[in-house]
Amino acid sequence: xxxxxxxxxxxxxxxxxxxxxxxxxxxxxxxxxxxxxxxxxxxxxxxxxxxxxxxxxxxxxxxxxxxxxxxxxxxxxx
Ligand SMILES: [Zn+2]
Numbered sequence: 001x002x003x004x005x006x007x008x009x010x011x012x013x014x015x016x017x018x019x020x021x022x023x024x025x026x027x028x029x030x031x032x033x034x035x036x037x038x039x040x041x042x043x044x045x046x047x048x049x050x051x052x053x054x055x056x057x058x059x060x061x062x063x064x065x066x067x068x069x070x071x072x073x074x075x076x077x078x
Contacts, residue, residue: 008044008045026073030070033070035065035066037062037063037065038062040066043061045060046059057074
């Protein structure tokens, strides 16, 4: 990956290590998304918690379409 690419900022609030481990592949995929309209990556994501196998995430993106793509990757149940 080019170092010139802006990278997605990731904040994980609780049970950090376990969540980070489980989400690592998904967050990497989300970080590689680019908005079709604006050509931008996801700016940031905050993972607030994990309940019954679902992650509660908040995204900072250029638009709704990109946010939905990113959320869909991370929100799959595990
Ligand atoms: Zn966009």
